[in-house]
Amino acid sequence: MNVDAVSAVFREVLEISEVNADSDFFVMGGDSLLATRVLSAVARATGVELEFDDLLDAPTPNALSKKIAEAA
Template identity: 65%
Template sequence: MSVDTTASAAGDSPAGSPAGADTEGVVAMFRRVLETEDVSADSDFFLLGGDSLVATRVLSAIARSYGVELTFEDFLGAPTPEQLAEKITDAR
């Protein structure tokens, strides 16, 4: 039995995987729009001070960067970078 040491205990995808790269991209988007470096893969956008207007900026950035259109309802149901990365993967 082998153990994947590249994934974190929190369940993040390995950084080299597409989902891991997407997660890092969404983390960067959160940092940019929220103007804070205090964002991790499991940070809740709304608990970090994000609101619906700023969320639309993230959704626009996702559409530009990944070529997928997520809805605001998608965002509400997946408010962390890791969850949004899963939505991006599912939408491809």
């Protein structure tokens, strides 16, 4: 899942239009409940099941896309 696709998931889940590769999910208002929606969307799109701690460690589209690639 590339950076643009992860950014799109963040935009959809957070219901905001301004997300770039270095936007922090939690700084933009994300919480644990919304994080589960992000992780579910990633799993549906890629088949990669990440854990909440993965999003904590990689809270930006850029970092999360790298983590997805590593796990794939």
